[in-house]
Amino acid sequence: MTVTRGLEGVVATTSSISSIIDDTLTYVGYDIDDLAENASFEEVVYLLWHRELPTKAQLEELKKQLAENADIPKEIVEHFKLYPIANVHPMAALRTAVSLLALYDEEADDMTKEANYRKAIRLQAKIPTIVAAFARVRKGLEPVAPRRDLSFAANFLYMLTGQEPDAVAAEAFDKALVLHADHELNASTFTARVCVATLSDMYSGITAAIGALKGPLHGGANEAVMKMLTEIGTVDNVEPYIRGKLANKEKIMGFGHRVYRKGDPRAKHLKKMSEKLTKLVGEPHWYEMSTKIEEIVTSEKALPPNVDFYSASVYHCLGIDHDLFTPIFAISRTSGWIAHILEQYDNNRLIRPRAEYTGPGKRSYVPIDERG
Numbered sequence: 001m002t003v004t005r006g007l008e009g010v011v012a013t014t015s016s017i018s019s020i021i022d023d024t025l026t027y028v029g030y031d032i033d034d035l036a037e038n039a040s041f042e043e044v045v046y047l048l049w050h051r052e053l054p055t056k057a058q059l060e061e062l063k064k065q066l067a068e069n070a071d072i073p074k075e076i077v078e079h080f081k082l083y084p085i086a087n088v089h090p091m092a093a094l095r096t097a098v099s100l101l102a103l104y105d106e107e108a109d110d111m112t113k114e115a116n117y118r119k120a121i122r123l124q125a126k127i128p129t130i131v132a133a134f135a136r137v138r139k140g141l142e143p144v145a146p147r148r149d150l151s152f153a154a155n156f157l158y159m160l161t162g163q164e165p166d167a168v169a170a171e172a173f174d175k176a177l178v179l180h181a182d183h184e185l186n187a188s189t190f191t192a193r194v195c196v197a198t199l200s201d202m203y204s205g206i207t208a209a210i211g212a213l214k215g216p217l218h219g220g221a222n223e224a225v226m227k228m229l230t231e232i233g234t235v236d237n238v239e240p241y242i243r244g245k246l247a248n249k250e251k252i253m254g255f256g257h258r259v260y261r262k263g264d265p266r267a268k269h270l271k272k273m274s275e276k277l278t279k280l281v282g283e284p285h286w287y288e289m290s291t292k293i294e295e296i297v298t299s300e301k302a303l304p305p306n307v308d309f310y311s312a313s314v315y316h317c318l319g320i321d322h323d324l325f326t327p328i329f330a331i332s333r334t335s336g337w338i339a340h341i342l343e344q345y346d347n348n349r350l351i352r353p354r355a356e357y358t359g360p361g362k363r364s365y366v367p368i369d370e371r372g
Contacts, residue, residue: 001356006258007353012185012190012351013185016051017051017336017340017343018048018182019184020260023260023261023262023263023265024265025183027044027182028048028051028052030053032179032266033269035047035178036175036179036266036269037269039053039178040151040178041151041153041181041332041335042059042066042151042152043059044335045062045066045124046059046062048181048335048338048339049117049120049342065125066121066124067125067146067147067155068125069121069122070126070128070148071126071145072126072129073104075100075104076097076101076104076130077133077137079096079100080093080133080134080138083138085137085138088138089214089323090131090134090135090323090324091213091219091326091327094127094130094134094210095210095211097130098203098207101126101130102201102204105122105203107119108201109201113345116342119202119203120202123202123203123206123338124335124338127330127331128152128155128156128331129146129159131156131160131324131327131330131331132144132156132159133159135321135324136160143159144159145159146158146159150164151170152174152177153174154174157169157170157318160324165318168276168277169277169318172273172276172277172314172318175269176273176311176315177331177332178332179266179270179307179311179332180266180307180332180333181332181335181336182336182340183333183336186218187212187213187217188209188219188337189209189333189336190212191211192206192209192337192340192341193205193341193344193351194351195209196341196344196345196348197344197349197350202338205337206334206341209330210330213326213329213330219330219333221253221306222308222312222315222325223312223322223323223325223326224254225253225308225309226313226315226316226325228253229286229289229290229312230322232289232293234285235285235288238289238292238296239292239296242297243296246296246297246301252297252301253308254305254306254310254312255297255305256301256303256306257306260306263304263305264307266306266307267305267306270307271290271305271310273310273314274287274290274310274313274317275287277313277314277317277318278317280317281317283317286316286317287313290310290312290313294309311325312325315328
């Protein structure tokens with residue numbers, strides 16, 4: 001057997017959902033640059049699930065279905081109120097809530113295609129409501145009910161703040177959702193596919209994926225980036241801070257990627273948004289610090305920024321709590337997870353790799369009284 005640590009370079013399955021070829025990311029053949037500039041998140045959800053962009057009527061029907069299924073059981077909100085709020089990370093709350101959500105779905109274990117699609121709609125619709133509700137409950141506020149007249153992106157910001165977002169904020173958040181929707185066989189997507197390959201249900205697959213996304217080497221990186229920016233504080237502090245990190249061989253979060261070599265194609269869109277939003281809210285130093293960090297790290301380590309790096313300042317300028325950055329990633333990536341789960345169901349084989357054993361050779365049992 002040939003061992004490949006982290007399965008790097010191993011092709012584990014075939015998929016028609018997204019591809020990363022020569023540092024170009026596509027969703028079902030559409031370049032991410034094209035989609036980021038032109039498509040809404042709802043269009044991307046339809047594309048990932050159906051492999052074609054929707055007609056106007058199909059898009060309106062999807063929006064209607066998502067809006068009609070956005071409410072969550074009141075028991076989930078009451079459950080949040082039982083948490084030791086000060087010690088609960090929002091990703092842990094989301095992981096638990098999605099698992100709990102299955103108990104209130106009569107079709108949770110119905111594995112027909114029709115039932116799985118209805119569950120896909122419910123999960124995609126409810127996860128933003130869960131994230132927003134928890135964010136408010138932990139502050140002693142009541143959740144804000146979803147509205148049916150707002151876009152998916154605008155509705156989340158509305159449920160989070162209680163205020164209808166302006167067009168710039170809604171557009172920025174929508175574009176961020178498009179950029180994070182899918183990314184081939186990343187860690188959380190692979191986790192989801194491994195889970196449902198046992199023919200476990202969709203709620204289990206999404207819960208497993210959320211658990212994988214929680215880690216700082218995957219979805220948690222943008223939260224770590226904002227923590228770093230906050231520690232640095234000013235543009236003048238960037239140089240000594242980053243060079244000190246590099247001298248100590250410490251990892252700079254938000255740089256480099258396992259798959260991309262020339263650079264993450266999603267990063268430039270978030271960089272533009274960061275420049276625009278930081279000026280708009282009167283905090284341009286976040287963008288200025290970020291570009292200076294990029295300049296140093298790229299020149300010293302030849303590592304370009306990834307999607308997490310500039311998304312941190314974008315979300316911060318939207319007024320989003322830093323520990324909600326990863327749950328927001330989950331809101332978007334749920335669309336990709338569901339696409340992969342449905343694809344796995346359609347052509348399933350249990351995922352069961354092997355491991356090269358490196359422990360002791362064959363040994364014989366020694367009675368406990370004879371052990372030294």
